[in-house]
Amino acid sequence: MTxxxxxxxxxxxxxxxxxxxxxxxxxxxxxxSGNWGTCVAKIMAENTRENPLLFNQEVKxxxxxxxxxxxxxxxxxxxxxxxxxxLPGIKLPDNLKAVPDLLEAVKDCNIIIFNIPHQFLEGILxxxxxxxxxxxxxxxxxxxxxxxxxxxxxxxxxITKELxxxxxxxxxANLAIEVANQKFSExxxxxxxxxxxxxxxxxxxxxxxxxxxxxFHVHIVEDxxxxxxxxALKNIVxxxxxxxxxxxxxxxxxxxxxxxxxxxxxxxxxLFKPDSKVATFCQESAGVAxxxxxxxxxxxxxxxxxxxxxxxxxxxxEEEMLNGQSAQGLITAKEIHELVKNRRLTDEFPLFETIxxxxxxxxxxxxxxxxxxxxxxxxxxxxxx
Amino acid sequence: MTxxxxxxxxxxxxxxxxxxxxxxxxxxxxxxSGNWGTCVAKIMAENTRENPLLFNQEVKxxxxxxxxxxxxxxxxxxxxxxxxxxLPGIKLPDNLKAVPDLLEAVKDCNIIIFNIPHQFLEGILxxxxxxxxxxxxxxxxxxxxxxxxxxxxxxxxxITKELxxxxxxxxxANLAIEVANQKFSExxxxxxxxxxxxxxxxxxxxxxxxxxxxxFHVHIVEDxxxxxxxxALKNIVxxxxxxxxxxxxxxxxxxxxxxxxxxxxxxxxxLFKPDSKVATFCQESAGVAxxxxxxxxxxxxxxxxxxxxxxxxxxxxEEEMLNGQSAQGLITAKEIHELVKNRRLTDEFPLFETIxxxxxxxxxxxxxxxxxxxxxxxxxxxxxx
Numbered sequence: 047m048t049x050x051x052x053x054x055x056x057x058x059x060x061x062x063x064x065x066x067x068x069x070x071x072x073x074x075x076x077x078x079s080g081n082w083g084t085c086v087a088k089i090m091a092e093n094t095r096e097n098p099l100l101f102n103q104e105v106k107x108x109x110x111x112x113x114x115x116x117x118x119x120x121x122x123x124x125x126x127x128x129x130x131x132x133l134p135g136i137k138l139p140d141n142l143k144a145v146p147d148l149l150e151a152v153k154d155c156n157i158i159i160f161n162i163p164h165q166f167l168e169g170i171l172x173x174x175x176x177x178x179x180x181x182x183x184x185x186x187x188x189x190x191x192x193x194x195x196x197x198x199x200x201x202x203x204x205i206t207k208e209l210x211x212x213x214x215x216x217x218x219a220n221l222a223i224e225v226a227n228q229k230f231s232e233x234x235x236x237x238x239x240x241x242x243x244x245x246x247x248x249x250x251x252x253x254x255x256x257x258x259x260x261x262f263h264v265h266i267v268e269d270x271x272x273x274x275x276x277x278a279l280k281n282i283v284x285x286x287x288x289x290x291x292x293x294x295x296x297x298x299x300x301x302x303x304x305x306x307x308x309x310x311x312x313x314x315x316x317l318f319k320p321d322s323k324v325a326t327f328c329q330e331s332a333g334v335a336x337x338x339x340x341x342x343x344x345x346x347x348x349x350x351x352x353x354x355x356x357x358x359x360x361x362x363x364e365e366e367m368l369n370g371q372s373a374q375g376l377i378t379a380k381e382i383h384e385l386v387k388n389r390r391l392t393d394e395f396p397l398f399e400t401i402x403x404x405x406x407x408x409x410x411x412x413x414x415x416x417x418x419x420x421x422x423x424x425x426x427x428x429x430x431x
Numbered sequence: 432m433t434x435x436x437x438x439x440x441x442x443x444x445x446x447x448x449x450x451x452x453x454x455x456x457x458x459x460x461x462x463x464s465g466n467w468g469t470c471v472a473k474i475m476a477e478n479t480r481e482n483p484l485l486f487n488q489e490v491k492x493x494x495x496x497x498x499x500x501x502x503x504x505x506x507x508x509x510x511x512x513x514x515x516x517x518l519p520g521i522k523l524p525d526n527l528k529a530v531p532d533l534l535e536a537v538k539d540c541n542i543i544i545f546n547i548p549h550q551f552l553e554g555i556l557x558x559x560x561x562x563x564x565x566x567x568x569x570x571x572x573x574x575x576x577x578x579x580x581x582x583x584x585x586x587x588x589x590i591t592k593e594l595x596x597x598x599x600x601x602x603x604a605n606l607a608i609e610v611a612n613q614k615f616s617e618x619x620x621x622x623x624x625x626x627x628x629x630x631x632x633x634x635x636x637x638x639x640x641x642x643x644x645x646x647f648h649v650h651i652v653e654d655x656x657x658x659x660x661x662x663a664l665k666n667i668v669x670x671x672x673x674x675x676x677x678x679x680x681x682x683x684x685x686x687x688x689x690x691x692x693x694x695x696x697x698x699x700x701x702l703f704k705p706d707s708k709v710a711t712f713c714q715e716s717a718g719v720a721x722x723x724x725x726x727x728x729x730x731x732x733x734x735x736x737x738x739x740x741x742x743x744x745x746x747x748x749e750e751e752m753l754n755g756q757s758a759q760g761l762i763t764a765k766e767i768h769e770l771v772k773n774r775r776l777t778d779e780f781p782l783f784e785t786i787x788x789x790x791x792x793x794x795x796x797x798x799x800x801x802x803x804x805x806x807x808x809x810x811x812x813x814x815x816x
Contacts, residue, residue, distance in 0.1 A: 219686035230675065230800040231683030232690065263687070263804055290615065297727055298616030301604035301720035302648070305617065309714060328713030329694060335686035338723065342682055415615040419648055 072252065073102045073179075075152050077170060078161035078187075079109040079123075079144065082222040084133040086161055086187055086257075089225075091142040093256050100255055108151035109144040120144040136226045149177045157248060157256070160205060160213075161187040164374075167201065171208040183248040184213035185235065190278040190374070193381035195388045198318045200274045212240040215270055216257070217277045218331035219339040228261040234332035238268040265330065271319035272326030276311055276333045279398075281375030282382065283307030283337060284346040286401050289411045291347075292354025304341050306397045306418060308334065313394055314382075346375035353404075353411075360405045379405055457637065458487045458564075460537050462555060463546035463572075464494040464508075464529065466607040469518040471546055471572055471642075473611065476527040478641050485640055493536035494529040505529040521611045534562050542633060542641070545590060545598075546572040549759075552586065556593040568633040569598035570620065575663040575759070578766035580773045583703045585659045597625040600655055601642070602662045603716035604724040613646040619717035623653040650715065656704035657711030661696055661718045664783075666760030667767065668692030668722060669731040671786050674796045676732075677739025689726050691782045691803060693719065698779055699767075731760035738789075738796075745790045764790055 074094060076087040087107045094101035109120050114131045122130050123144035127137060145151035148170070152158060156179045162170060167188060184205055192199040202213040214237030225231055235253055243249070250266045258264040267273070286307060290299040308327060315322030327333040341347060352363045360376060383402040386392050392399050400417040403409040459479060461472040472492045479486035494505050499516045507515050508529035512522060530536035533555070537543060541564045547555060552573060569590055577584040587598040599622030610616055620638055628634070635651045643649040652658070671692060675684040693712060700707030712718040726732060730752075737748045745761055768787040771777050777784050785802040788794040 219683045219690075221681065221683055224681035224683045229680045229684055230687060231681075232687045260800060260804060263800070295614045296606065296609035296616075297724040298604045298606055298609045299614055301723040302615060302617045302716065304723060305604075305714070305716060305720040308719065312714075324713075325709075328709075328719070329690070329697075331687065331690060334693065334713070334719060335690040338686040338689055339682040415645060415648070419645060 070100045070246065070252075071098070071102045072100065072157050072248065072256075073106075073155040074157045074159070074256065075106040075108065075155040076159045076161055077108045077148070077152065077174075078159075079107050079119075079129060079132065080161070080163070081129075081132045081226070082187060082220070083107070083161035084129040084138070085136075085222045085226045086159060086216070087142055088136070088138050089259055089262055090159070090256055091139040092259060095139060095141050097255050100252065103141045105139075105142050106145050106151045106155065107142055108148050109146055111146040118146070120146045133222070133226055148173055152178050152182075155179055156182045158182050158184045158211070159187060159216075160184060164188055164190055164201070167204065171205065174209055178209060178211070182209075182211050183240075184209070184211050185237070185253075186213055186215040187217070188215075189217060190378070191274055193278075193378070193385055195384045198275075198385065200270060200319075202270055202274065214238070214253075215273055215277075217273050217336060219335035220331075221339060225262060228259075230261050230263075232263040232265065232331040232335065233257070234273055234326075234330045235264055235266045236268065236270040236273040236326075236332075237266060238270065267323075267326060267330060269321070269323045269326040272315055272322035273330070273332040275315050275319060275322055276327055276330075276336065278378055279307070279311045279314060279382070280337045280340045281346045281373070282379045282398050282401055283311070284340045284344060285350040285373075285375045285379065285405070286397060286414070287341040288347040288350025288352075289354045289401070289404065290414065292351040293411060300341070302418075303397065303414075304337060307341075308337060310395050310397050311337075317389075317391060317394065318385075345373045349373045349376070359408070376405060455485045455631065455637075456483070456487045457485065457542050457633065457641075458540045459490045459542045459544065459641065460540040461490065461492040461544045461546055462533070462537065462559075463544075464492050464504075464514060464517065465546070465548070466514075466517045466611070467572060467605070468492070468546035469514040469523070470521075470607045470611045471544060471601070472527055473521070473523050474644055474647055475544070475641055476524040477644060480524060480526050482640050485637065488526045490527050491530050491536045491540065492527060493533050494531055496531040503531070505531045518607070518611055533558055537563050537567075540564055541567045543567050543569045543596070544572060544601075545569060549573055549575055549586070552589065556590065559594055563594060563596070567594075567596050568625070569594070569596050570622070570638075571598055571600040572602070573600075574602060575763070576659055578663075578763070578770055580769045583660075583770065585655060585704075587655050587659065599623070599638075600658055600662075602658050602721060604720035605716075606724060610647060613644075615646050615648075617648045617650065617716040617720065618642070619658055619711075619715045620649055620651045621653065621655040621658040621711075621717075622651060623655065652708075652711060652715060654706070654708045654711040657700055657707035658715070658717040660700050660704060660707055661712055661715075661721065663763055664692070664696045664699060664767070665722045665725045666731045666758070667764045667783050667786055668696070669725045669729060670735040670758075670760045670764065670790070671782060671799070672726040673732040673735025673737075674739050674786070674789065675799065677736040678796060685726070687803075688782065688799075689722060692726075693722060695780050695782050696722075702774075702776060702779065703770075730758045734758045734761070744793070761790060 074090055091105040094103050094105055112119050127140050186202045188201045202215045205213040216235045218233030220233055254264050286303040287300050312324050312327050349363050379402045386395055396417050404411055459475055476490040479488050479490055497504050512525050571587045573586045587600045590598040601620045603618030605616055605618055639649050671688040672685050697709055697712050734748050764787045771780055781802050789796055
């Protein structure tokens with residue numbers, strides 16, 4: 047089995063040919079208008095209005111056009127200033143402009159925020175290729191990784207590779223509806239400065255000004271790998287927590303699964319993206335805080351909880367609960383299993399592997415403590431002892 | 432203001448005069464028989480029975496004698512094998528022997544487990560002084576620190592200082608009733624080998640054999656400072672989480688407070704016990720996992736939750752809820768405030784300080800995001816960015 051060597055983020059960036067960088071005022075577009083997409087666009091529009099020297103006031107938001115209650119969704123957003131379909135009840139700033147045409151939306155924009163479901167990324171990137179501002183920078187709000195049996199790719203690296211633009215990412219303990227209601231939360235933006243950075247370019251200060259709100263605190267790091275890995279693997283951990291909670295094993299057991307999950311996330315970073323930082327997992331909102339929120343509810347937790355309570359299979363519960371949608375953690379658990387198995391690293395991930403076996407091979411949840419115990423010493427390098 | 436220089440753990444140990452060390456079979460005593468004391472004694476008795484070459488089978492448990500339903504509590508434990516008052520419904524091994532006399536209990540024992548409420552420690556140590564096995568080793572299951580306005584002392588160091596014996600500690604995400612019911616959990620034991628260690632002495636293997644069960648997984652580290660600090664400061668964080676949950680700010684806000692709390696715990700270690708390890712806070716059961724469980728319930732969380740819901744003061748809620756008992760986090764918040772203020776380090780702990788101000792000076796909970804935002808850059812060295 048040979049693996050094609052993948053380029054590093056930095057190698058890819060070095061191939062991007064920038065000249066001098068567009069200065070302020072920056073023009074911002076959100077590619078995506080689901081609940082989180084609309085919510086982040088709202089935040090940006092609040093900030094562009096307050097910072098007219100740094101940003102063009104109007105924030106554009108690409109909206110996949112659809113009818114809602116007899117009107118076009120873009121009309122509803124632009125006239126009523128509410129995304130009645132995906133974020134009902136939340137007043138949007140009137141400098142947020144819905145645009146149904148993707149290329150029209152991104153035209154002239156030098157800050158592009160990606161906030162669409164994972165499965166649409168490829169198609170969107172194809173349409174955008176060659177049609178964006180040549181000096182644009184990007185931030186991906188998409189969760190996750192592209193994993194195959196040989197390797198792991200960051201979604202931000204895919205954006206960089208396809209469009210030739212530098213791309214960071216944003217993630218954190220950010221349930222969209224809470225942020226939309228301006229309840230206090232924190233987020234993490236991973237944005238290492240590009241190698242062709244010049245004064246006046248997008249940097250920490252510009253990002254902070256664009257995203258930070260009194261109710262939405264931003265912390266900026268460089269570790270895109272750590273943020274991306276945490277965003278993907280947390281969903282597997284949430285399944286494990288759902289299992290033990292469904293069996294009513296109590297708070298200690300839930301905390302144990304979260305802790306072991308955190309250690310395996312760190313280990314995964316260490317083995318597959320050695321540039322990832324332990325501190326990102328342990329101390330950032332996109333790490334430990336997002337793990338907390340993901341493990342206390344959400345689709346992955348609930349699927350596992352119901353499996354434990356009813357004894358039904360993952361497939362049966364998915365059909366009952368999710369109207370044909372998949373729980374992301376289920377897919378990720380399978381992808382990670384195949385990757386680590388292929389790399390002969392299964393023993394490094396006893397929690398992830400056991401969750402995979404429970405999900406896909408009918409193994410009993412009750413085996414979890416035994417599996418973690420047998421593998422107790424394996425992850426020892428992660429521990430402090 | 433001058434501060435008396437405190438001896439380090441190692442300095443104190445070097446003053447202890449051991450000769451050769453008592454070998455197996457070790458004789459074990461639990462000083463304390465509350466719910467956690469009884470639960471840990473039960474675990475040890477299960478393990479001593481399975482390892483007769485390493486341990487004397489009988490585990491003694493000092494019980495403060497009292498009447499319960501017309502019988503002596505020690506009689507109930509020794510005849511019915513249940514601690515009907517403090518851990519009702521849990522069958523205890525019959526090799527666990529309740530002893531009402533403290534000195535009789537510890538006699539000949541070379542492993543002494545301390546598991547009593549903090550406030551009784553001083554009195555117990557006075558009685559024990561000069562009356563214990565001269566080569567005994569100790570493990571403290573007491574939570575917390577002794578804090579005054581000048582410095583912080585580990586409870587294990589107090590035990591070492593008073594009795595002249597090496598002392599580690601045990602803590603983790605361990606709600607006693609769940610562990611007693613043999614639901615899966617993990618714990619952390621901090622036990623650096625003493626400077627006079629000789630082969631056959633208490634070590635990681637002996638500790639693992641004494642405490643590890645299929646349902647109670649043990650991980651052993653050296654960082655007593657980190658485990659002790661986490662055990663004390665988590666209670667302040669739980670108050671903060673109770674505040675924001677009481678105001679129904681949602682899961683994001685709770686995760687933010689936990690994350691900021693974790694960072695301030697690490698910062699506290701860095702400033703007051705520089706031998707503490709970041710990994711203990713972030714990756715051990717006694718760190719992040721215990722923080723999870725403490726922040727999802729318990730006395731400190733509930734007190735704060737009720738304050739937020741009712742607008743009443745901490746004192747009023749304490750009187751209503753706790754029957755005259757104090758929430759430990761309330762005391763710790765005050766002690767830590769005084770210490771860091773005296774050391775002019777208040778700015779390093781915006782979360783702890785704001786919680787103190789809310790608890791004791793009627794400051795509004797709503798100020799929390801503002802306080803954390805203003806102090807945003809202060810803790811930056813803790814972050815990975």
